[in-house]
Amino acid sequence: MEVLPHAAANKPKLTRATSPLMSALDTGGRYTLTRRHFVQSALIGGAAAAACAAGLFVGWPFASSQVRRSSVLPWPEARSIVAETVLPSFPDSTFVVTDPRYGAVGDGNADDTMALASAIEDCSSRGGGHVVLPEGVYSTGALRLQSNVDLHLEAGALLRFDGDPDRYPVVLTRYEGIECLNRSPMVYAYGESNIAVTGAGVLDASQTQTWNSGSNRAAVLEPMVAAGLPPEQRVVPEHGRLRSAFVEPYACTNVLIQGVTLRGAQFWQLHPTLCRNVTVDSVRTGDTTSLNTDACNPESCDHVVIRGCAFNAFDDCIALKSGRDADGRRVDTPCQNVVITGCAVQGPAGGVALGSEMTGGIRNVYVHDVRTFGRSVQHMLYAKSNTRRGGYAVNIRVDSATADHLGGAWAFAQMDYDGQVGDFGPTFEDWAIGNSTGDLDPMVLQLSGLDGNPIRGIRIRDSAFTHVLFPIDAYDHVEDVAFEGVTINGWGADR
Numbered sequence: 001m002e003v004l005p006h007a008a009a010n011k012p013k014l015t016r017a018t019s020p021l022m023s024a025l026d027t028g029g030r031y032t033l034t035r036r037h038f039v040q041s042a043l044i045g046g047a048a049a050a051a052c053a054a055g056l057f058v059g060w061p062f063a064s065s066q067v068r069r070s071s072v073l074p075w076p077e078a079r080s081i082v083a084e085t086v087l088p089s090f091p092d093s094t095f096v097v098t099d100p101r102y103g104a105v106g107d108g109n110a111d112d113t114m115a116l117a118s119a120i121e122d123c124s125s126r127g128g129g130h131v132v133l134p135e136g137v138y139s140t141g142a143l144r145l146q147s148n149v150d151l152h153l154e155a156g157a158l159l160r161f162d163g164d165p166d167r168y169p170v171v172l173t174r175y176e177g178i179e180c181l182n183r184s185p186m187v188y189a190y191g192e193s194n195i196a197v198t199g200a201g202v203l204d205a206s207q208t209q210t211w212n213s214g215s216n217r218a219a220v221l222e223p224m225v226a227a228g229l230p231p232e233q234r235v236v237p238e239h240g241r242l243r244s245a246f247v248e249p250y251a252c253t254n255v256l257i258q259g260v261t262l263r264g265a266q267f268w269q270l271h272p273t274l275c276r277n278v279t280v281d282s283v284r285t286g287d288t289t290s291l292n293t294d295a296c297n298p299e300s301c302d303h304v305v306i307r308g309c310a311f312n313a314f315d316d317c318i319a320l321k322s323g324r325d326a327d328g329r330r331v332d333t334p335c336q337n338v339v340i341t342g343c344a345v346q347g348p349a350g351g352v353a354l355g356s357e358m359t360g361g362i363r364n365v366y367v368h369d370v371r372t373f374g375r376s377v378q379h380m381l382y383a384k385s386n387t388r389r390g391g392y393a394v395n396i397r398v399d400s401a402t403a404d405h406l407g408g409a410w411a412f413a414q415m416d417y418d419g420q421v422g423d424f425g426p427t428f429e430d431w432a433i434g435n436s437t438g439d440l441d442p443m444v445l446q447l448s449g450l451d452g453n454p455i456r457g458i459r460i461r462d463s464a465f466t467h468v469l470f471p472i473d474a475y476d477h478v479e480d481v482a483f484e485g486v487t488i489n490g491w492g493a494d495r
Contacts, residue, residue, distance in 0.1 A: 071369075073341060074399050074434075078366035081337045085303040086277040088194035088254040090150045093129030095119045097138070106136025108160065113141045113167055123149045128194065133157040133201060141167020142184035145249070147192045153201025153260055161186045161203070163210035172231065172250065174273050174299060175242050176217055177324025177357030179231035179331065180224070183211070185248035185271070195249060196256035205246050206264025206287075213266070214241025215292065225327055243267035243292075249275055256281070263287035269313070270296040274333060278304045286312030294319050295347070300333040300360055306340045310373075316353040317345035317377060320362050325388055325422075328359025335360070341368040346375055350382030351403060356417045358391035358426070367398040376405040380438070383413040383428055387450070390424025393431075401436040409446035409474075410438045410465065413455055416448065429456040438465040444488060449477030456480050466490070 073079050097104035097112070097119045104115035116138065119131045128148025135156030141164060145151060153159060168183040172190060175182060186205050189195050197203075205212070214220065220240035224233070236242050246262055248271040249255045255272055258281040262269050265288045272278045278301050285295040295311035298304045299321040311317040322328065322335045335358075345351040351372060354362050372380070380403035383393050403410055411433065415426050428449070438444070444465050449455040454477040462485040465471075471488045475481070486493045 073339065073366065073368050075366055075397060077364070078339045078368070078397070081303060081339050081364075081366070082305055085279060085305045086254050087279055088148075088150070088196050088256050090148060090194065090196070091127055091129045093123070093126065094132050095123040095129060096132045096134065098134060098136070104133075104138060106134070106138050106157075108137035108139060108158075110139065111162075112138045113143075116140055116143055120144070120146055120149055120151070133159065133199075142169065143187050144184070145187065145189040145192060145195045145197075148194045150196040150198055150256075151187070153197075153199035153203075155200040157199065157201035159201065159203045161205050161208050163207040165211035168208075168211070168244065170235065170237060173244070173248060174250075174271075174323075175221060175236070177299070177321060177359065178217070178221055178225060178234075178327045180221055180234035180236050180242075181232065182236040182242055183244045185245040187247040189249045189252050191251050192249070193253045195252060195254070196258065197247065197260055198256065198258045200259055202261045202263060203246070204264045205262075205266060208244075208264075209266055209290070212243050214243055216240065217242060245269070245271040247271065248273060249278075251275065253277055255279070257283055259283070261285070265293045266290045267292060268294045268297045271299065272301050272304070273299045274331075275301045276303055280304075280306045280309060282308045284310045284312075288314055290314060295345075297321055298335055298338065299323070299357070300331065300335055301338075302334075302336050304335075304338040306338070307342050309343045311343060311345050311347070312374070313345075313347035313349075315347060316350040316382070317347045318343070319350065319353040319355070320365060321355065321357040322360030322362055322391060324357045324359055328357065328389075328391070329424075331360060333360045334363055336363045338365045339368070340366070340370060343370050344373045345370060345377055346373050347377050348375075348407070349378050351377040351380040352382070352398075354381075354383040354393040354396070355391070356384040356386070356389060358385050358393060359389055359424075361392045361394075363392065363394045365396045367396075367401060369400045371402040372404055372406070376407070377403070378407040379409055379412040380406065381411040381433070384417040385415055385426035385428075386417045386420045386422070387415070387425050388420040388422035389417070390422070390426055392427035394427060394429050396431040398431075398433045399435050401433070402438070403436075403441065404439040406438065406441040409443040410441050411444070412446045414448045415450045415453065415455070425450060425453040427453075431457065432459040432461070433463060434461045436463045438468070440467045440469075441465060442469045443472065443474065444468060445473040445475070445481075447473075447475050447478045451477055453477070454479045458482070459484070461485050464488075
Protein backbone atom coordinates (compact mmCIF):
# COMPACT_ATOMS: atom_id res chain seq x y z
CA MET A 1 0.00 0.00 0.00
CA GLU A 2 1.28 3.40 -0.95
CA VAL A 3 0.17 6.67 0.64
CA LEU A 4 1.22 9.72 -1.32
CA PRO A 5 1.06 13.25 0.15
CA HIS A 6 0.08 16.12 -2.07
CA ALA A 7 1.73 18.95 -0.21
CA ALA A 8 4.42 19.93 2.26
CA ALA A 9 5.50 17.80 5.20
CA ASN A 10 3.45 19.86 7.67
CA LYS A 11 0.20 18.89 5.99
CA PRO A 12 -2.04 16.30 7.75
CA LYS A 13 -0.90 12.69 7.54
CA LEU A 14 -3.39 9.82 7.27
CA THR A 15 -2.58 6.66 9.20
CA ARG A 16 -4.38 3.47 10.11
CA ALA A 17 -4.90 4.83 13.60
CA THR A 18 -6.58 8.04 12.45
CA SER A 19 -8.81 6.80 9.66
CA PRO A 20 -11.29 3.96 9.27
CA LEU A 21 -10.54 4.09 5.57
CA MET A 22 -6.91 3.26 6.24
CA SER A 23 -7.65 0.77 9.01
CA ALA A 24 -9.43 -1.33 6.39
CA LEU A 25 -5.98 -2.11 4.98
CA ASP A 26 -4.94 -5.44 6.44
CA THR A 27 -1.34 -6.49 7.00
CA GLY A 28 -1.16 -8.07 3.59
CA GLY A 29 -1.76 -4.77 1.85
CA ARG A 30 -5.27 -5.69 0.70
CA TYR A 31 -8.12 -3.23 1.12
CA THR A 32 -11.37 -4.77 2.30
CA LEU A 33 -14.45 -2.57 2.53
CA THR A 34 -16.92 -3.68 5.16
CA ARG A 35 -20.24 -2.23 6.20
CA ARG A 36 -18.49 -0.87 9.31
CA HIS A 37 -15.84 0.94 7.26
CA PHE A 38 -18.56 2.31 4.97
CA VAL A 39 -20.40 3.83 7.93
CA GLN A 40 -17.25 5.04 9.65
CA SER A 41 -15.84 6.65 6.54
CA ALA A 42 -19.09 8.57 6.11
CA LEU A 43 -18.27 10.24 9.41
CA ILE A 44 -15.09 11.67 7.88
CA GLY A 45 -17.19 13.94 5.69
CA GLY A 46 -18.82 15.28 8.82
CA ALA A 47 -15.39 15.82 10.35
CA ALA A 48 -14.36 17.84 7.33
CA ALA A 49 -17.46 20.01 7.64
CA ALA A 50 -16.78 20.52 11.33
CA ALA A 51 -13.18 21.47 10.58
CA CYS A 52 -14.39 24.10 8.14
CA ALA A 53 -16.87 25.47 10.65
CA ALA A 54 -14.10 25.69 13.25
CA GLY A 55 -12.01 27.85 10.94
CA LEU A 56 -9.34 25.28 10.10
CA PHE A 57 -9.58 26.12 6.40
CA VAL A 58 -9.92 29.90 6.70
CA GLY A 59 -8.20 31.64 3.79
CA TRP A 60 -7.94 28.55 1.62
CA PRO A 61 -9.47 29.05 -1.84
CA PHE A 62 -12.66 27.33 -2.90
CA ALA A 63 -12.33 24.93 -5.80
CA SER A 64 -15.20 26.34 -7.82
CA SER A 65 -13.30 29.57 -8.40
CA GLN A 66 -10.23 27.81 -9.80
CA VAL A 67 -11.49 25.66 -12.65
CA ARG A 68 -12.72 26.54 -16.10
CA ARG A 69 -15.70 24.39 -17.01
CA SER A 70 -17.00 23.37 -20.37
CA SER A 71 -20.65 24.09 -21.13
CA VAL A 72 -20.65 21.54 -23.95
CA LEU A 73 -19.47 17.96 -24.13
CA PRO A 74 -15.68 18.24 -24.54
CA TRP A 75 -15.19 14.87 -26.26
CA PRO A 76 -15.98 14.30 -29.96
CA GLU A 77 -16.72 10.67 -29.13
CA ALA A 78 -19.40 11.70 -26.64
CA ARG A 79 -20.98 14.08 -29.10
CA SER A 80 -21.08 11.25 -31.63
CA ILE A 81 -22.82 8.94 -29.13
CA VAL A 82 -25.50 11.58 -28.51
CA ALA A 83 -25.99 12.10 -32.25
CA GLU A 84 -26.22 8.36 -32.89
CA THR A 85 -28.63 7.60 -30.04
CA VAL A 86 -31.98 7.35 -31.82
CA LEU A 87 -34.97 8.94 -30.11
CA PRO A 88 -38.34 7.24 -30.57
CA SER A 89 -40.84 8.98 -32.82
CA PHE A 90 -44.61 8.72 -32.63
CA PRO A 91 -47.58 9.63 -34.80
CA ASP A 92 -49.65 12.60 -33.62
CA SER A 93 -52.55 10.34 -32.64
CA THR A 94 -53.68 10.57 -29.01
CA PHE A 95 -55.49 7.95 -26.95
CA VAL A 96 -56.91 9.51 -23.78
CA VAL A 97 -57.36 6.87 -21.12
CA THR A 98 -60.54 8.47 -19.74
CA ASP A 99 -62.26 8.14 -23.10
CA PRO A 100 -65.32 5.86 -22.72
CA ARG A 101 -63.64 3.38 -25.07
CA TYR A 102 -61.14 2.63 -22.30
CA GLY A 103 -62.96 3.77 -19.17
CA ALA A 104 -60.21 4.95 -16.82
CA VAL A 105 -61.70 6.81 -13.87
CA GLY A 106 -58.67 8.47 -12.29
CA ASP A 107 -60.27 8.97 -8.88
CA GLY A 108 -57.70 7.04 -6.88
CA ASN A 109 -60.22 4.36 -5.92
CA ALA A 110 -61.20 2.55 -9.10
CA ASP A 111 -58.85 -0.06 -10.52
CA ASP A 112 -57.71 1.48 -13.82
CA THR A 113 -55.35 -1.36 -14.82
CA MET A 114 -57.49 -2.77 -17.62
CA ALA A 115 -58.40 0.66 -18.97
CA LEU A 116 -54.76 1.68 -19.23
CA ALA A 117 -53.77 -1.64 -20.79
CA SER A 118 -56.62 -1.32 -23.31
CA ALA A 119 -55.48 2.15 -24.36
CA ILE A 120 -51.88 0.95 -24.78
CA GLU A 121 -53.02 -2.03 -26.87
CA ASP A 122 -55.28 0.10 -29.04
CA CYS A 123 -52.58 2.73 -29.58
CA SER A 124 -49.98 0.17 -30.67
CA SER A 125 -52.38 -1.76 -32.91
CA ARG A 126 -53.33 1.46 -34.75
CA GLY A 127 -49.74 2.33 -35.57
CA GLY A 128 -48.79 4.16 -32.39
CA GLY A 129 -49.12 7.55 -30.77
CA HIS A 130 -49.57 9.00 -27.30
CA VAL A 131 -51.53 7.31 -24.52
CA VAL A 132 -52.50 10.33 -22.44
CA LEU A 133 -53.29 10.38 -18.72
CA PRO A 134 -55.04 13.65 -17.84
CA GLU A 135 -54.93 15.09 -14.33
CA GLY A 136 -56.11 12.50 -11.82
CA VAL A 137 -55.02 9.59 -9.66
CA TYR A 138 -54.85 6.30 -11.52
CA SER A 139 -54.62 3.16 -9.40
CA THR A 140 -53.09 0.31 -11.35
CA GLY A 141 -51.08 -2.86 -11.39
CA ALA A 142 -48.17 -3.48 -13.74
CA LEU A 143 -48.27 -1.77 -17.12
CA ARG A 144 -46.66 -3.31 -20.18
CA LEU A 145 -45.64 -0.93 -22.95
CA GLN A 146 -45.88 -1.90 -26.59
CA SER A 147 -44.09 -0.67 -29.67
CA ASN A 148 -44.71 2.87 -30.89
CA VAL A 149 -46.46 3.91 -27.67
CA ASP A 150 -45.67 7.02 -25.62
CA LEU A 151 -47.24 6.77 -22.17
CA HIS A 152 -47.74 10.46 -21.42
CA LEU A 153 -48.63 11.77 -17.97
CA GLU A 154 -49.98 15.30 -18.04
CA ALA A 155 -49.31 17.68 -15.15
CA GLY A 156 -51.36 16.56 -12.16
CA ALA A 157 -51.51 12.94 -13.29
CA LEU A 158 -50.47 10.43 -10.62
CA LEU A 159 -49.91 6.82 -11.64
CA ARG A 160 -50.18 4.92 -8.36
CA PHE A 161 -49.16 1.26 -8.41
CA ASP A 162 -51.19 -0.79 -5.97
CA GLY A 163 -50.30 -3.43 -3.42
CA ASP A 164 -52.01 -6.45 -4.99
CA PRO A 165 -49.25 -8.88 -6.12
CA ASP A 166 -51.65 -10.65 -8.49
CA ARG A 167 -51.60 -7.55 -10.68
CA TYR A 168 -47.87 -8.03 -11.35
CA PRO A 169 -47.52 -11.13 -13.56
CA VAL A 170 -44.28 -13.07 -13.82
CA VAL A 171 -42.00 -11.83 -16.61
CA LEU A 172 -38.40 -12.23 -17.72
CA THR A 173 -36.22 -9.81 -15.81
CA ARG A 174 -32.72 -9.47 -14.40
CA TYR A 175 -32.27 -9.37 -10.64
CA GLU A 176 -28.93 -7.86 -9.64
CA GLY A 177 -27.37 -9.07 -12.86
CA ILE A 178 -28.96 -12.56 -13.05
CA GLU A 179 -31.77 -13.41 -15.47
CA CYS A 180 -34.88 -14.96 -13.99
CA LEU A 181 -38.68 -14.88 -13.96
CA ASN A 182 -40.08 -12.59 -11.30
CA ARG A 183 -43.05 -10.36 -10.67
CA SER A 184 -43.27 -7.61 -13.24
CA PRO A 185 -41.72 -4.20 -12.74
CA MET A 186 -44.31 -1.45 -12.39
CA VAL A 187 -43.69 -0.37 -15.99
CA TYR A 188 -42.27 -3.07 -18.24
CA ALA A 189 -41.60 -3.75 -21.90
CA TYR A 190 -39.94 -6.69 -23.60
CA GLY A 191 -38.56 -6.71 -27.13
CA GLU A 192 -40.39 -3.53 -28.13
CA SER A 193 -39.20 -0.56 -30.18
CA ASN A 194 -40.05 3.13 -30.07
CA ILE A 195 -41.44 3.38 -26.55
CA ALA A 196 -41.57 6.23 -24.06
CA VAL A 197 -42.78 7.38 -20.66
CA THR A 198 -43.07 11.16 -20.74
CA GLY A 199 -44.78 14.18 -19.24
CA ALA A 200 -44.93 16.19 -16.03
CA GLY A 201 -46.77 13.55 -13.98
CA VAL A 202 -45.72 11.27 -11.13
CA LEU A 203 -45.26 7.51 -10.85
CA ASP A 204 -45.64 6.24 -7.27
CA ALA A 205 -44.65 2.72 -6.18
CA SER A 206 -44.97 3.18 -2.41
CA GLN A 207 -48.01 0.91 -2.09
CA THR A 208 -46.12 -2.02 -3.63
CA GLN A 209 -44.15 -2.41 -0.41
CA THR A 210 -46.86 -4.87 0.72
CA TRP A 211 -45.45 -7.46 -1.71
CA ASN A 212 -42.33 -5.95 -3.26
CA SER A 213 -39.74 -7.20 -0.80
CA GLY A 214 -36.91 -9.71 -0.51
CA SER A 215 -33.21 -9.37 -1.20
CA ASN A 216 -31.64 -12.74 -0.38
CA ARG A 217 -30.36 -13.45 -3.86
CA ALA A 218 -27.85 -16.00 -2.56
CA ALA A 219 -30.59 -18.19 -1.08
CA VAL A 220 -33.36 -17.69 -3.64
CA LEU A 221 -31.77 -17.24 -7.08
CA GLU A 222 -28.15 -18.35 -7.08
CA PRO A 223 -28.94 -22.02 -6.23
CA MET A 224 -31.05 -22.19 -9.41
CA VAL A 225 -28.13 -20.86 -11.45
CA ALA A 226 -25.76 -23.32 -9.80
CA ALA A 227 -28.17 -26.15 -10.64
CA GLY A 228 -27.92 -25.24 -14.32
CA LEU A 229 -31.51 -24.08 -14.73
CA PRO A 230 -32.05 -21.78 -17.74
CA PRO A 231 -33.60 -18.35 -17.03
CA GLU A 232 -37.13 -19.46 -18.01
CA GLN A 233 -37.03 -22.08 -15.24
CA ARG A 234 -35.71 -19.74 -12.53
CA VAL A 235 -39.17 -18.78 -11.26
CA VAL A 236 -38.50 -16.62 -8.23
CA PRO A 237 -42.00 -16.59 -6.64
CA GLU A 238 -41.87 -20.41 -6.44
CA HIS A 239 -38.76 -20.22 -4.25
CA GLY A 240 -39.11 -17.00 -2.28
CA ARG A 241 -39.18 -13.26 -2.79
CA LEU A 242 -36.93 -10.84 -4.61
CA ARG A 243 -37.87 -7.25 -5.33
CA SER A 244 -38.99 -5.94 -8.71
CA ALA A 245 -37.62 -2.83 -10.38
CA PHE A 246 -39.76 0.27 -11.00
CA VAL A 247 -39.38 1.02 -14.74
CA GLU A 248 -37.68 -1.66 -16.83
CA PRO A 249 -37.58 -1.80 -20.63
CA TYR A 250 -35.95 -5.13 -21.48
CA ALA A 251 -34.31 -5.92 -24.83
CA CYS A 252 -35.90 -2.82 -26.37
CA THR A 253 -34.68 -0.26 -28.90
CA ASN A 254 -35.29 3.49 -29.03
CA VAL A 255 -36.42 4.16 -25.47
CA LEU A 256 -37.23 7.57 -23.97
CA ILE A 257 -38.02 8.38 -20.33
CA GLN A 258 -38.55 12.10 -20.03
CA GLY A 259 -39.89 14.65 -17.58
CA VAL A 260 -41.61 12.34 -15.11
CA THR A 261 -41.03 12.00 -11.38
CA LEU A 262 -40.59 8.62 -9.69
CA ARG A 263 -41.23 8.18 -6.00
CA GLY A 264 -41.73 5.45 -3.43
CA ALA A 265 -39.44 2.92 -5.13
CA GLN A 266 -38.74 -0.38 -3.38
CA PHE A 267 -35.83 -1.39 -5.64
CA TRP A 268 -33.89 -0.02 -8.62
CA GLN A 269 -35.87 2.84 -10.10
CA LEU A 270 -34.87 3.04 -13.78
CA HIS A 271 -33.44 -0.20 -15.10
CA PRO A 272 -33.13 -0.39 -18.89
CA THR A 273 -31.67 -3.81 -19.61
CA LEU A 274 -30.11 -5.15 -22.81
CA CYS A 275 -31.48 -2.12 -24.68
CA ARG A 276 -30.08 0.02 -27.47
CA ASN A 277 -30.69 3.76 -27.85
CA VAL A 278 -31.88 4.80 -24.40
CA THR A 279 -32.48 8.43 -23.43
CA VAL A 280 -33.30 9.46 -19.85
CA ASP A 281 -34.04 13.17 -19.84
CA SER A 282 -35.13 15.58 -17.07
CA VAL A 283 -36.31 12.81 -14.74
CA ARG A 284 -36.56 13.20 -10.97
CA THR A 285 -36.38 10.36 -8.46
CA GLY A 286 -36.73 10.22 -4.70
CA ASP A 287 -39.08 10.01 -1.72
CA THR A 288 -37.95 6.53 -0.76
CA THR A 289 -36.32 5.16 2.37
CA SER A 290 -35.92 1.61 1.05
CA LEU A 291 -32.33 0.42 0.77
CA ASN A 292 -30.83 -0.44 -2.61
CA THR A 293 -33.10 1.94 -4.51
CA ASP A 294 -30.51 3.04 -7.08
CA ALA A 295 -31.92 5.82 -9.25
CA CYS A 296 -30.78 4.87 -12.76
CA ASN A 297 -29.07 1.58 -13.63
CA PRO A 298 -28.57 0.93 -17.35
CA GLU A 299 -27.50 -2.70 -17.63
CA SER A 300 -25.83 -4.20 -20.71
CA CYS A 301 -27.12 -1.31 -22.82
CA ASP A 302 -25.51 0.32 -25.86
CA HIS A 303 -25.88 4.04 -26.62
CA VAL A 304 -27.34 5.59 -23.49
CA VAL A 305 -27.81 9.31 -22.88
CA ILE A 306 -28.72 10.52 -19.38
CA ARG A 307 -29.16 14.28 -19.17
CA GLY A 308 -30.69 16.98 -17.03
CA CYS A 309 -31.86 14.64 -14.28
CA ALA A 310 -32.06 15.07 -10.50
CA PHE A 311 -31.42 11.69 -8.91
CA ASN A 312 -32.13 11.17 -5.23
CA ALA A 313 -31.44 7.54 -4.32
CA PHE A 314 -30.96 5.34 -1.28
CA ASP A 315 -27.87 3.73 -2.80
CA ASP A 316 -25.94 4.55 -5.99
CA CYS A 317 -27.46 7.37 -8.02
CA ILE A 318 -26.33 6.21 -11.47
CA ALA A 319 -24.86 2.71 -11.68
CA LEU A 320 -23.74 1.17 -14.95
CA LYS A 321 -23.99 -2.62 -14.94
CA SER A 322 -23.51 -5.65 -17.20
CA GLY A 323 -24.46 -8.86 -15.41
CA ARG A 324 -23.22 -10.90 -12.49
CA ASP A 325 -20.81 -13.81 -12.26
CA ALA A 326 -21.55 -17.00 -14.26
CA ASP A 327 -24.86 -15.73 -15.62
CA GLY A 328 -23.22 -12.48 -16.68
CA ARG A 329 -20.60 -14.46 -18.57
CA ARG A 330 -23.36 -16.45 -20.26
CA VAL A 331 -25.07 -13.28 -21.53
CA ASP A 332 -21.71 -11.55 -22.10
CA THR A 333 -23.00 -8.12 -23.12
CA PRO A 334 -21.24 -4.90 -22.06
CA CYS A 335 -22.70 -1.58 -21.02
CA GLN A 336 -21.09 0.81 -23.46
CA ASN A 337 -21.23 4.18 -25.17
CA VAL A 338 -22.84 6.08 -22.31
CA VAL A 339 -23.10 9.86 -21.92
CA ILE A 340 -24.17 11.39 -18.60
CA THR A 341 -24.49 15.17 -18.59
CA GLY A 342 -26.09 17.98 -16.61
CA CYS A 343 -27.30 15.82 -13.72
CA ALA A 344 -27.51 16.32 -9.95
CA VAL A 345 -27.01 13.41 -7.54
CA GLN A 346 -27.70 12.68 -3.88
CA GLY A 347 -27.44 9.34 -2.05
CA PRO A 348 -25.37 7.29 0.41
CA ALA A 349 -23.13 5.55 -2.15
CA GLY A 350 -21.84 6.45 -5.62
CA GLY A 351 -22.76 9.47 -7.69
CA VAL A 352 -21.68 7.59 -10.80
CA ALA A 353 -20.92 3.94 -10.07
CA LEU A 354 -19.41 1.24 -12.26
CA GLY A 355 -20.59 -2.18 -11.08
CA SER A 356 -20.51 -4.13 -9.02
CA GLU A 357 -22.45 -6.20 -11.57
CA MET A 358 -19.94 -5.60 -14.37
CA THR A 359 -19.16 -9.12 -15.61
CA GLY A 360 -19.97 -8.21 -19.22
CA GLY A 361 -17.79 -5.08 -19.03
CA ILE A 362 -18.29 -1.32 -19.00
CA ARG A 363 -16.58 0.93 -21.54
CA ASN A 364 -16.74 4.27 -23.29
CA VAL A 365 -18.40 6.26 -20.50
CA TYR A 366 -18.48 10.07 -20.62
CA VAL A 367 -19.57 11.97 -17.51
CA HIS A 368 -19.98 15.73 -17.86
CA ASP A 369 -21.29 18.48 -15.58
CA VAL A 370 -22.56 16.21 -12.81
CA ARG A 371 -22.95 17.80 -9.38
CA THR A 372 -23.80 16.67 -5.89
CA PHE A 373 -26.62 18.32 -3.94
CA GLY A 374 -28.26 18.07 -0.53
CA ARG A 375 -26.67 15.31 1.53
CA SER A 376 -24.21 14.66 -1.30
CA VAL A 377 -22.89 11.12 -1.98
CA GLN A 378 -20.14 8.85 -0.67
CA HIS A 379 -17.97 8.97 -3.81
CA MET A 380 -18.47 10.87 -7.04
CA LEU A 381 -16.85 8.06 -9.06
CA TYR A 382 -17.14 4.57 -7.57
CA ALA A 383 -15.89 1.43 -9.34
CA LYS A 384 -16.40 -1.95 -7.70
CA SER A 385 -15.84 -5.56 -8.69
CA ASN A 386 -14.06 -8.69 -7.48
CA THR A 387 -12.50 -11.86 -8.86
CA ARG A 388 -15.82 -13.70 -8.87
CA ARG A 389 -17.45 -10.90 -10.83
CA GLY A 390 -14.60 -10.06 -13.22
CA GLY A 391 -15.41 -7.69 -16.07
CA TYR A 392 -13.80 -4.39 -16.88
CA ALA A 393 -14.22 -0.62 -16.61
CA VAL A 394 -12.17 1.05 -19.34
CA ASN A 395 -12.15 4.36 -21.20
CA ILE A 396 -13.94 6.27 -18.45
CA ARG A 397 -13.98 10.07 -18.88
CA VAL A 398 -15.17 12.69 -16.37
CA ASP A 399 -15.18 16.45 -16.97
CA SER A 400 -16.64 19.49 -15.19
CA ALA A 401 -17.91 17.48 -12.22
CA THR A 402 -18.48 18.96 -8.77
CA ALA A 403 -18.56 16.76 -5.68
CA ASP A 404 -18.73 18.55 -2.33
CA HIS A 405 -19.23 17.25 1.22
CA LEU A 406 -18.52 13.66 0.27
CA GLY A 407 -18.45 10.84 2.79
CA GLY A 408 -15.34 9.27 1.25
CA ALA A 409 -12.79 9.72 -1.50
CA TRP A 410 -13.79 11.71 -4.61
CA ALA A 411 -12.85 8.71 -6.76
CA PHE A 412 -12.86 5.27 -5.19
CA ALA A 413 -12.12 1.91 -6.81
CA GLN A 414 -11.81 -1.58 -5.39
CA MET A 415 -11.30 -5.02 -6.91
CA ASP A 416 -12.29 -6.99 -3.79
CA TYR A 417 -15.85 -5.79 -3.33
CA ASP A 418 -17.80 -7.76 -0.71
CA GLY A 419 -14.79 -10.05 -0.23
CA GLN A 420 -15.97 -12.47 -2.94
CA VAL A 421 -13.25 -14.40 -4.76
CA GLY A 422 -12.94 -16.44 -7.94
CA ASP A 423 -10.78 -16.78 -11.03
CA PHE A 424 -11.82 -13.71 -13.03
CA GLY A 425 -9.68 -10.69 -12.30
CA PRO A 426 -11.37 -7.38 -13.25
CA THR A 427 -9.68 -4.72 -15.37
CA PHE A 428 -9.78 -1.04 -14.37
CA GLU A 429 -7.77 1.18 -16.69
CA ASP A 430 -7.70 4.31 -18.83
CA TRP A 431 -9.65 6.79 -16.70
CA ALA A 432 -9.37 10.56 -17.10
CA ILE A 433 -10.81 13.27 -14.86
CA GLY A 434 -10.57 16.92 -15.90
CA ASN A 435 -11.84 20.39 -14.98
CA SER A 436 -13.48 19.04 -11.86
CA THR A 437 -13.72 20.17 -8.27
CA GLY A 438 -14.43 19.02 -4.75
CA ASP A 439 -14.85 20.91 -1.50
CA LEU A 440 -14.90 19.50 2.02
CA ASP A 441 -14.12 15.98 0.83
CA PRO A 442 -12.06 13.57 2.96
CA MET A 443 -9.71 12.48 0.15
CA VAL A 444 -9.25 12.75 -3.60
CA LEU A 445 -8.23 9.24 -4.68
CA GLN A 446 -8.52 5.87 -2.98
CA LEU A 447 -7.72 3.00 -5.34
CA SER A 448 -7.29 -0.66 -4.49
CA GLY A 449 -6.17 -3.13 -7.17
CA LEU A 450 -4.90 -6.67 -6.73
CA ASP A 451 -1.48 -8.26 -6.52
CA GLY A 452 -0.57 -9.04 -10.13
CA ASN A 453 -3.63 -7.21 -11.41
CA PRO A 454 -3.17 -3.49 -10.73
CA ILE A 455 -5.41 -0.56 -11.59
CA ARG A 456 -3.68 1.30 -14.45
CA GLY A 457 -3.76 4.61 -16.26
CA ILE A 458 -5.46 7.22 -14.06
CA ARG A 459 -5.18 10.85 -15.20
CA ILE A 460 -6.42 13.97 -13.40
CA ARG A 461 -5.86 17.39 -14.95
CA ASP A 462 -6.88 21.01 -14.47
CA SER A 463 -8.85 20.27 -11.30
CA ALA A 464 -8.99 21.78 -7.83
CA PHE A 465 -9.93 20.22 -4.50
CA THR A 466 -10.29 22.44 -1.46
CA HIS A 467 -10.75 21.92 2.27
CA VAL A 468 -9.66 18.29 1.81
CA LEU A 469 -9.34 16.83 5.28
CA PHE A 470 -6.60 14.32 4.36
CA PRO A 471 -4.69 15.70 1.34
CA ILE A 472 -3.12 12.38 0.42
CA ASP A 473 -3.97 9.49 -1.86
CA ALA A 474 -4.22 5.84 -0.80
CA TYR A 475 -3.02 3.40 -3.45
CA ASP A 476 -2.87 -0.38 -3.30
CA HIS A 477 -1.60 -2.13 -6.45
CA VAL A 478 -1.98 0.89 -8.72
CA GLU A 479 0.24 1.90 -11.65
CA ASP A 480 0.58 4.92 -13.90
CA VAL A 481 -1.19 7.75 -12.08
CA ALA A 482 -0.61 11.31 -13.29
CA PHE A 483 -1.77 14.73 -12.07
CA GLU A 484 -1.40 17.80 -14.29
CA GLY A 485 -2.60 21.27 -13.34
CA VAL A 486 -4.15 19.92 -10.13
CA THR A 487 -4.27 21.71 -6.79
CA ILE A 488 -5.27 20.31 -3.42
CA ASN A 489 -5.90 22.78 -0.61
CA GLY A 490 -4.19 25.39 -2.75
CA TRP A 491 -0.98 23.38 -3.18
CA GLY A 492 0.24 22.11 -6.53
CA ALA A 493 -0.21 18.37 -6.74
CA ASP A 494 1.28 17.57 -10.15
CA ARG A 495 3.36 14.45 -10.60
